[in-house]
Amino acid sequence: MRSALLLVALVAIASTVQAYVHIPLTPRPRTDVQKRALLEMLKFAQNTGGINxxxxxxxxxxxxxxxxxxxxxxxxxxxxxxxxxxxxxxxxxxxxxxxxxxxxxxxxxxxxxxxxxxxxxxxxxxxxxxxxxxxxxxxxxxxxxxxxxxxxxxxxxxxxxxxxxxxxxxxxxxxxxxxxxxxxxxxxxxxxxxxxxxxxxxxxxxQSLVEKDMFSFYLSQTADSETKKADSALLLGGSDKKYYTGDVTYVPLTSRTYWEIKVDDINIGGKSTGACAKGCRAAVDTGTSLIAGPAELVAPIIDIAHVASDCSNINELPNIDLVLNGKAYTLTPKDYVLNVTAFGASQCTTGFLPIKLPERLGNFWILGDVFLSKYYTEFDSANNRVGFATSVQPPK
The missing domain is CATH 2.40.70.10 (Acid Proteases)
Incomplete structure (x- = not known):
């Protein structure tokens, strides 16, 4: 009897242990001046061949x-x-x-x-x-x-x-x-x-302070809204299905430096751009807001997916796919277009940043928050991989 009670107690304790540690994330507050300055800086980079x-x-x-x-x-x-x-x-x-x-x-x-x-x-x-x-x-x-x-x-x-x-x-x-x-x-x-x-x-x-050698990011697409509360989170030591729909699919790491993966292709409107014909790598980077890539490859994407400053043609723009480990991850115009409201007016621009990199890096891309707010991401060090699933987003 005593053994049975002990077993019940242990099961009860185990059931209360959280599989991960939840760290809430908050959208960075920006003034109208900062919003406008960031927008103009991005437009400048897009129009002048990129930044270092x-x-x-x-x-x-x-x-x-x-x-x-x-x-x-x-x-x-x-x-x-x-x-x-x-x-x-x-x-x-x-x-x-x-x-x-x-x-x-x-x-x-x-x-x-x-x-x-x-x-x-x-x-x-x-x-x-x-x-x-x-x-x-x-x-x-x-x-x-x-x-x-x-x-x-x-x-x-x-x-x-x-x-x-x-x-x-x-x-x-x-x-x-x-x-x-x-x-x-x-x-x-x-x-x-x-x-x-x-x-x-x-x-x-x-130090065995977390359950698993992995962490996950959920970034809410409503983070900049003043009327909707964001529920963005970093999960230490695990993952949580409440933040995504469908299954998590995995892409193997190509390097344990950054969280670096291979990009198979980049499609616009379902057609290959040929940007990765010679091979592409990408860092999955929560410290970058945009999707960044070599200036000579990003410029054609911006031209094809060019959004009007007044956002009037957003519904006419094509989808953009990033093909990772054979699977296409789709970004709709509402995913990749930045709509910035400042001083009572809205302006739109494409969330792709042309960058200049050392030649030795080849076709190196940065997958920042424009991509990660669409796709919930598991950073799985134990298995040398990154996992993606479609994020559950609150109504806009």
């Missing part, structure tokens, strides 16, 4: 300084909270699958950007441990500098003790000044991490 675009070690050797575009982070829509130290200090961050380090501003930082953001105060944390190794990430028109520190870092209820992160004492670049975010949590692989620091999620896995 770099991610850590993209086209560089591991001994080079990592380069990341400022435009990337200034465009990002979704952020969440992490807590550093004891007692906890809360920071608003981007959970970025296109980089691998964690950094937050230091109380010792005197840059203008630091003065208007939350800052980490090591002297107030009983779990702080000094490290001191130099921490530098160079951006396209600025960068962050500082040193490494160790402390308890938490995402929701998950706490990683003695985690090494960047304590930034200098932030250069106008995007840091106008950005609403305090820092970055990189969720790519250790191979592109500054100073070889294990990514935060990898540390969670190594």
């Amino acid at each position: 675009f770099m991610r850590p070690y993209m086209g560089f050797t591991p001994n080079d300084v990592p380069v990341i575009p400022l435009q990337d982070f200034s465009n990002t829509q979704y952020f969440g909270d992490i807590v550093v130290g004891t007692p906890g200090q809360t920071f608003k961050v981007i959970f970025d699958t296109g980089s691998s380090n964690v950094w937050v501003p230091s109380i010792k930082c005197r840059s203008i950007a630091c003065l208007i953001h939350q800052k980490y105060e090591s002297g107030s944390s009983s779990t702080y441990k000094p490290d001191g190794k130099e921490f530098v990430i160079q951006y396209g028109s600025g960068g962050v500098k500082g040193y490494q520190s160790k402390d308890t870092v938490s995402m929701g209820p998950v706490k990683v003790k003695d985690y090494t992160f960047g304590e930034v004492v200098q932030e250069d670049g106008i995007s840091f000044i106008f950005g609403k975010l305090d820092g970055i949590v990189g969720m790519a692989f250790k191979s592109i991490s500054v100073n070889g620091v294990p990514p935060l999620f990898e540390s969670m896995v190594n």
Whole structure:
């Protein structure tokens, strides 16, 4: 009898254990001025042959300084909270699958950007441990500098003790000044991490703090609406069927640097563009708002799927398919057209960004939030794959 009661108790306890940790994500607030500026910046890039675009070690050797575009982070829509130290200090961050380090501003930082953001105060944390190794990430028109520190870092209820992160004492670049975010949590692989620091999620896995070596993103397409609440989320250690319809289909990784996959083809209106005739690779990147690709390949797509500024021809535009591991993932015009309302007026533009990359990278693409808000995404490190399923979206 006692054994039976014990078994019942264990089953009851097990049934209350959540299969994943839910981290809510919030749309990044933007003023009308910021919305208009971002729209004009995108149009400028589309009309002038693209912008220089770099991610850590993209086209560089591991001994080079990592380069990341400022435009990337200034465009990002979704952020969440992490807590550093004891007692906890809360920071608003981007959970970025296109980089691998964690950094937050230091109380010792005197840059203008630091003065208007939350800052980490090591002297107030009983779990702080000094490290001191130099921490530098160079951006396209600025960068962050500082040193490494160790402390308890938490995402929701998950706490990683003695985690090494960047304590930034200098932030250069106008995007840091106008950005609403305090820092970055990189969720790519250790191979592109500054100073070889294990990514935060990898540390969670190594310390058995999450159930599975995978995490998932659900990004609501209504994130910019002022009248509808977004339910975007990052799921640590698992997945949840309530966020998608149909089955998850998987694409194998081609590299454990970024979450890099092969793109078989890009179709417009059901016809191949031939863009990937010589092979295409793509990084699945939650730190980028748009779909970005080589300027010479993106320009024809923008020409064919050109939307009028007043959005009047959106229903006449073709569907665009990205073919991944033999399966076509369709974006309708309402998926890939950005409709930005500012100062009481709406303007539309195509959510494709032409970029300039080192020749050695070949046809390299970035699948950002334009794609990821349509397709719920599983980042499955244990099985070296990325999974996609059609997201369940609230009514618009």
